[in-house]
Amino acid sequence: MVDVDRVKAAVAAVAGGRVSVRVDGARAGVVLDATGLAPEERDALEVRVRAAAAAVPGVAEVRVAVTAERTQRKLVAVASGKGGVGKSTIAANLAIALARNGRRVGLVDADIYGPSQPRLMRAEGVRPEARDKQLLPVSTPYGVPMLSMGQLVEPGRALAWRGPMAAGALGQLVDADWGAADTLVLDLPPGTGDVQLTMVQKHKPAGAVIVSTPQDLALIDAARAIDLFNTAGVPVIGIVENMAGYACPHCGEVSDPFGRGGAEAEAARLGVPFLGRVPLSIGIREASDAGEPPAAGADDRVFAPIAERIRAWLASR
Structure with missing residues (x-):
């Protein structure tokens, strides 16, 4: 069984407070807040979050949803x-x-x-x-x-x-x-x-x-x-x-x-x-x-x- 707290700690270590985590069996779902990040920063952070979650024992699948508030330019x-x-x-x-x-x-x-x-x-x-x-x-x-x-x-x-x-x-x-x-x-x-x-x-x-x-x-x-x-x-x-x-x-x-x-x-x-x-x-x-x-x-x-x-x-x- 996947340790939910361990998944949360792993992704928080690379993304801080920008993420929320949900675990369903062997599947980890991560919502990543990319507000204020440039496209290349957002992509790089998503890769790191995905890798961090996948490295937790028992996690067979990682799904990452990226959200962002619209910047007022x-x-x-x-x-x-x-x-x-x-x-x-x-x-x-x-x-x-x-x-x-x-x-x-x-x-x-x-x-x-x-x-x-x-x-x-x-x-x-x-x-x-x-x-x-x-x-x-x-x-x-x-x-x-x-x-x-x-x-x-x-x-x-x-x-x-x-x-x-x-x-x-x-x-x-x-x-x-x-x-x-x-x-x-x-x-x-x-x-x-x-x-x-x-x-x-x-x-x-x-x-x-x-x-x-x-x-x-x-x-x-x-x-x-x-x-x-x-x-x-x-x-x-x-x-x-x-x-x-x-x-x-x-x-x-x-x-x-x-x-x-x-x-x-x-x-x-x-x-x-x-x-x-x-x-x-x-x-x-x-x-x-x-x-x-x-x-x-x-x-x-x-x-x-x-x-x-x-x-x-x-x-x-």
């Missing part, structure tokens, strides 16, 4: 009114900086037509797996799991999709098995089209970060993006001014090819917070192309302050 949309303003670079670095600041972050490359996060996060060529009809995010060297349409199609292949197809693909990425992540950073495509509308209507982000360069044309489009989120009832966390000033690596002289302060002035005019500036830097460009986001470095002084403002905003909600 906050979605942060990183958006821009137009392309070419560095939105994806900002999104990748903010995701890493938020993770270093204590958030459990996942990154969704929702720029369906121009996915670039696999390169930025050094995850090119890694295809996600699926379990129970849910995608499993892929790991990155920076502690931020991610999913991108760029991981699901052949490299270099154009996605000639109409709006509903693109919106459906976004839903699969957002509704993936994100495990313990409490924050999802969404790198949205530029503009105010079908993907953005589906995202704000179906997934309702906690807030949006708008990326713009200082030039007037970019600011006009940034104002349109802000209007979309305001109309949808999604709070705008603030504006980030990218490509704000260029320091010559040879002489050190600082110039402003795109102007300076335009995004801060526009933020004041629209009544939204100004989150900070990111300079036009060859170092940031080279690091991004190499899949080494600057926010992962110990000396990051550009993205960390912006991420802290976003973290504080999320905490206040």
Whole structure:
């Protein structure tokens, strides 16, 4: 006859208070609470629990049921009114900086037509797996799991999709098995089209970060993006001014090819917070192309302050 207390002690030794045990003859049934665990942690713990129960004398069969409470995640949309303003670079670095600041972050490359996060996060060529009809995010060297349409199609292949197809693909990425992540950073495509509308209507982000360069044309489009989120009832966390000033690596002289302060002035005019500036830097460009986001470095002084403002905003909600 199986010693029930011994089974309980064996599984508790590997899973603590996450389990309850029931023994019926030679069969041990274990209910494992996996709330807050990432998919790989959950799978590993289930294997250890199963092995611990099976090692008890007399146990011929082990059944493990895994349960988990749904994590309440906050979605942060990183958006821009137009392309070419560095939105994806900002999104990748903010995701890493938020993770270093204590958030459990996942990154969704929702720029369906121009996915670039696999390169930025050094995850090119890694295809996600699926379990129970849910995608499993892929790991990155920076502690931020991610999913991108760029991981699901052949490299270099154009996605000639109409709006509903693109919106459906976004839903699969957002509704993936994100495990313990409490924050999802969404790198949205530029503009105010079908993907953005589906995202704000179906997934309702906690807030949006708008990326713009200082030039007037970019600011006009940034104002349109802000209007979309305001109309949808999604709070705008603030504006980030990218490509704000260029320091010559040879002489050190600082110039402003795109102007300076335009995004801060526009933020004041629209009544939204100004989150900070990111300079036009060859170092940031080279690091991004190499899949080494600057926010992962110990000396990051550009993205960390912006991420802290976003973290504080999320905490206040």
